[in-house]
Every structure is written in structure tokens, then in C-alpha cells.
Amino acid sequence: MRVLCQRNEQTHLDFDDLQTLTDSDCLSLLGLSMDNFQTLCDCLKDHVKQTPSRSLRKSTAIFLCKLKSGLSNQILSTLFRTSKSSLRRAISAVRNAMMTCFVPYNLGFEHITREDVINDHTRHLAQTLFGDIDKSQAILVLDGTYIYTAKSNNFRYQRRSYSIHKGRSLIKPMVIVTTTGYFVSIQGPYLADHKNNDASILEHIMKTNAEDIKNWLSEDDIFIVDRGFRDALPLLEDLGIQAEMPRFLEKGQKQMSTSDANKSRLVTKIRWVVESSNARIKRWRYLDRTLPTNQIPFVGDYVRIVCALSNKFFPPLSKSHSIEEDEADAAKMLYLSKQVNNLQRLVEDNGLNRRPTQWQPVPECGIENFPTLDEEQLRNLTCGTYQLKLSRSYIQEHIDGDCDIWFNKDNDRLLRVKIQSRHTSSKQYLVCIEFSDCSVDAWYCTCRPGARVVGMCSHIAAIIWYLSKGRHEGGKYGVRDWGEHVLDAADIPPPVDESDSDASSCDSVPEE
Incomplete structure (x- = not known):
């Protein structure tokens, strides 16, 4: 990372004087533009204690830089010229402040109404493919994501957090987004064993009525899910929720029927947005690395903060150019799906x-x-x-x-x-x-x-x-083969036939 220098030649980052930084520097270091960084600081100003050595801007910058870069506290201590103990206090203070005065207003079922989701955060394409505009249905896309953690010395927890699917220890937040990629809620994180698959997590959310989700939802609302939620479909049906999921290959078949393959394509046309939303979370590098076990209590806070920042400051992941274009695409796909x-x-x-x-x-x-x-x-x-x-x-x-x-x-x-x-x-x-x-x-x-x-x-x-x-x-495919820089153990030259070499050497010796 490039270390920015002030005019007085002090080699440390100073976010109290933004004139020493460009907007590009701010985006690279903190993940936010200068204006958005200032907006966030104004929101936190009454909730983060300032000290003679650590201002509000500096504390907020330390926290965002930690999330964005994933750098160790030792490196951040050098960059911000502060002790590691002071740096830890800054991160803790900003995290608590954001969970108090920022996240509740930008994430969770309580921060947004169904009407706002339907009118402002639902693609007309999705509404036409799966919904009924006259019924005013909310369409949500659900999927679990993974936050990798180190192994714990607590053997019981180590077993419960080990994912056979991924072959490593992790915890699973459940991500709920709209069809434009707007984060509605983050549930969890949950354990990673067989008792915590996607279907079990969804059943837990509905049965415990997390964030009063049952009162937020209405009958005939739509969940777009993948095949991992199949065991939760009966519960959703009992609640009056319409579930759309890619079709399964029938037993004994090697290929899906045209009808099933077409319907699966309609689902994936909408469901991709939750995968891109998970990727947006992982662009904050701290959440893309293997976290130490002492950070497990705060993982849920970090994920919620990142998603709240995305809702507040980032553009939608999926946005159509016009309603007419969405209607035309949906009409075409619905027509083809019946062929x-x-x-x-x-x-x-x-x-x-x-x-x-x-x-x-x-x-x-x-x-x-x-x-x-x-x-x-x-x-x-x-x-x-x-x-x-x-x-x-x-x-x-x-x-x-x-x-x-x-x-x-x-x-x-x-x-x-x-x-x-x-x-x-x-x-x-x-x-x-x-x-x-x-x-x-x-x-x-x-x-x-x-x-x-x-x-x-x-x-x-x-x-x-x-x-x-x-x-x-002209054969320009633009995909470089990196294998030319790596050795291949299977590429072994054929052995030299020593008998032939001995014979040739004997032939060259003159007879007595």
C-alpha cells in the first residue's frame, strides 16, 4: 500500500486534513469517497469519544481501513502512527457506534417497508416473471455466505463449525436481498455443520420470527432460493410464501426436460444478484480472510456494517435501463419457456x-x-x-x-x-x-x-x-494460460535407452 506523505513530511495517514488525500486515495484505503466518509463521520460524531491523540475522523478511518484492507493491527499502527492498544479501542468504539446509530437505519426488516421494497428495490423483470403486479408482491432472494475462521481449541465448537462442503471451519450469515441487490437483512451468523444447512437456517429464522419477519411478509410474497432450501419448501407453503427454485434432475434421468431447464433458467436470471451481493461483502478484505477465533463474536456486526454501508453509499447491483426493456425481456423469456x-x-x-x-x-x-x-x-x-x-x-x-x-x-x-x-x-x-x-x-x-x-x-x-x-x-481470446509459469510433474521426458548408447560407444572402439 502506498503511504501518503503530508506537506510537513510526516509519513503517516492523516484524515483530519483531507486536502492531503485525493478521492481515489480515500476509496482505495477506506472503501468510501471523501463525501461519503464525511457523511459517516457526521452520523457518528455524538457516539465516538475523541481523545487528544485520536480524533473522530482518525478512529473512523482506522476502522474502515481495517475492514477494507484486512491489514494487521501492527501495520495499521504504523500507518496511522498510533499504538496498537489505542487502535483496538478505536475499532471497538466505532463498531459499537455504527451498530447503534448507523446500521439500524440502513439494514434490517425494521428499517424499510414492504412498499418501499416493491416500489424502489424490485426489478420489473422479476415482478413480471414470477409475480403479479396487481397483488403487489415483495420478492426477496436468499442465500448463505461463508466467513472463514481459524480452528478453535474448543473441540465441540470445532466440530460444529466445520463445513464438510468446504472442508474447513467457518460460520454462515444468511443474506436476504432484493432483486436489485439491496440488502434487506443479515441473519446469523450460524454454525456450519449438517444441522445448519440453508433450509434449517431459513426454518429457524421463520420459527423464531427474527426481526418480526412474519409481520413484514405478506401472503403470496416470493422467495427466490437455490436447491439447498428444498427441505424448507413445506414450511414456506404453510406460511403462504411462494418459493421459486431451480428444478432437480429426475431420478434415472441424465438430462433435464426442456420445461424444467427453461424454468430453472428463469430462476437463475433473477437469483444471480445474491451471489454478486455476497461478492460485494467479500470485497471488504477483512471478511475475505481467515479470522482468528477471538473475532467470532463480532463477525455478525462487521457483516451488517458492510451491508449497511453498501445500502447507504453504493449503487444497485442490478438495474434495468427502462420498464419497457424489462417487460420486453420478461415477455420473451416467458414465451420461450412454454416452447x-x-x-x-x-x-x-x-x-x-x-x-x-x-x-x-x-x-x-x-x-x-x-x-x-x-x-x-x-x-x-x-x-x-x-x-x-x-x-x-x-x-x-x-x-x-x-x-x-x-x-x-x-x-x-x-x-x-x-x-x-x-x-x-x-x-x-x-x-x-x-x-x-x-x-x-x-x-x-x-x-x-x-x-x-x-x-x-x-x-x-x-x-x-x-x-x-x-x-x-483473428484468434484473440484474451484468456492467458498461466500454466506456462508452473511446473507439471506429469511432463517428464522419455528416458534415454542406455543399451543403445552403450552399443554406439562400442561401435566406435576399433577392433584389435
Whole structure:
């Protein structure tokens, strides 16, 4: 970290004189702009005791810098030119003050009404996909996040805080956000053993009526959740809460039906915002490191403070350009979700996934009539950007890596492709794409969600991106292979045959 110098050449940070700092410096060190930092200090001025050696600004800056950078107290003591004991008192004082006079006004079910959530923090896209505008439903997205901690010498607690899923000790706050990424509430943190999975945590929240959540919610409100909440669905149904969750693969099936895959895509179109909200929490580096056990009592406070700061000072994570755009996207996705995948039927009825095929690389296959598409057209096909972001990595593995990508053109409209799974090296998928001179009309992949028509899987998106755009860009995929800087124990040169070398040396000796 760059140490800023004052005009009097004192090499320490001084937030009492903001003229020595730029707005960029303040953002890097504290996570807030100068104006937002001043607003926060004004809020805390009657709740943080000032001393001759530690002003309100300095105490607040120490606390924010600790959260933002995750630096040790020893380094912060040097940067702020204060003793470690004084630094600890500053952090404790600001934390208590923020939990008293800042967090309650910017986080929790009591700080915001249902009407404000519906009118100001709900995307019209989500309301159209899952709700009924006439019923005025609140839509919340829930997920647990992880705060890693050191192992405890208390063996009982060590067992209860050990996550088999992550293979390490942690505690789990439950994050509840709106469809724009606005933090409504943080519950917990909870333990990490099998008794504290996402479904159990949600049941505990509802049965204990945390933050009077039952009175805040209304019948027909909607929870967007992932599959980990499946055991809590009966409770939500009893409470009149509508739960939307990605579908499961039926027993004995290897691929989701088109209907289930489509409905799952509708859920993930909205649910991604809670993952980005969790990432926003972890951008405060103190919460992204392994915390010592003596900080466990304060983890809940730190997470709530970070989320309150995000609500107060940061822009929404998800925001549409206009209501009309959201309505158009929702109408398109709802229409597609009711369609069937005719190309899948064609492939299965004609046995195209089992027929022996002579595979060829792109130059020999003659796919010159594949339509050229721009970014906007590709986004319209994929119904989002996630699959397109993965396309470059998929294609680079096949073009520059150890995998091969093979094509077979059955006719002028149908293309079959074999592509490598990014998760399992021994698995390949068959991708089928139907196209015309100016558009891509249908697609199907043999992967688990590959039958959907609301968007497409990453395998299909990668092939369409490559043929319609990527190959025309000169092979610039922009994903660097860092493996060239790391040794590979499997890369061992073949051994030298010593018998051949002995024989050659013997041949060179003249006979007696």
C-alpha cells in the first residue's frame, strides 16, 4: 500500500486534513469517497469519544481501513502512527457506534417497508416473471455466505463449525436481498455443520420470527432460493410464501426436460444478484480472510456494517435501463419457456447422437455460410451475458489447448459439434445447431441443461460465439494460460535407452 506523505513530511495517514488525500486515495484505503466518509463521520460524531491523540475522523478511518484492507493491527499502527492498544479501542468504539446509530437505519426488516421494497428495490423483470403486479408482491432472494475462521481449541465448537462442503471451519450469515441487490437483512451468523444447512437456517429464522419477519411478509410474497432450501419448501407453503427454485434432475434421468431447464433458467436470471451481493461483502478484505477465533463474536456486526454501508453509499447491483426493456425481456423469456425443443426431437428420433460420423476441423468442414452476429444479437440469443463470458475460455481450450473441437455439417442448415466438458476431462458433449444465412434458429446439447430454449447452455453459446464472431477476430481470446509459469510433474521426458548408447560407444572402439 502506498503511504501518503503530508506537506510537513510526516509519513503517516492523516484524515483530519483531507486536502492531503485525493478521492481515489480515500476509496482505495477506506472503501468510501471523501463525501461519503464525511457523511459517516457526521452520523457518528455524538457516539465516538475523541481523545487528544485520536480524533473522530482518525478512529473512523482506522476502522474502515481495517475492514477494507484486512491489514494487521501492527501495520495499521504504523500507518496511522498510533499504538496498537489505542487502535483496538478505536475499532471497538466505532463498531459499537455504527451498530447503534448507523446500521439500524440502513439494514434490517425494521428499517424499510414492504412498499418501499416493491416500489424502489424490485426489478420489473422479476415482478413480471414470477409475480403479479396487481397483488403487489415483495420478492426477496436468499442465500448463505461463508466467513472463514481459524480452528478453535474448543473441540465441540470445532466440530460444529466445520463445513464438510468446504472442508474447513467457518460460520454462515444468511443474506436476504432484493432483486436489485439491496440488502434487506443479515441473519446469523450460524454454525456450519449438517444441522445448519440453508433450509434449517431459513426454518429457524421463520420459527423464531427474527426481526418480526412474519409481520413484514405478506401472503403470496416470493422467495427466490437455490436447491439447498428444498427441505424448507413445506414450511414456506404453510406460511403462504411462494418459493421459486431451480428444478432437480429426475431420478434415472441424465438430462433435464426442456420445461424444467427453461424454468430453472428463469430462476437463475433473477437469483444471480445474491451471489454478486455476497461478492460485494467479500470485497471488504477483512471478511475475505481467515479470522482468528477471538473475532467470532463480532463477525455478525462487521457483516451488517458492510451491508449497511453498501445500502447507504453504493449503487444497485442490478438495474434495468427502462420498464419497457424489462417487460420486453420478461415477455420473451416467458414465451420461450412454454416452447418445446424441436431440434432435440429431431436428433433423438433420427439417432443423430448415435450415428457414426466423420468429424472434421473447421477449415475442412466448410462452414462459411454461418451467420455473422454482433454482441447485441448474441445476448438476445443467450438471454444474458454469463454464457458469453465463458465462451472465450471454452474456445481457447479447444483452439490453443490440448482439446480438439470437431464439426460435422449434415446439410446446409444443420451442424453437429463435439465439445469437451470443462469439469470432466473424460466427457464430451454433442452440440447441434440449426441455422440459416442470417440467423441461428434452434440448438440442442446433450449436457444436463442443454435442452432448454430460454437461452442456451455454455457449450452451445461457445460454438455460436466462435463461428459467428470469435473466428473473425483473428484468434484473440484474451484468456492467458498461466500454466506456462508452473511446473507439471506429469511432463517428464522419455528416458534415454542406455543399451543403445552403450552399443554406439562400442561401435566406435576399433577392433584389435
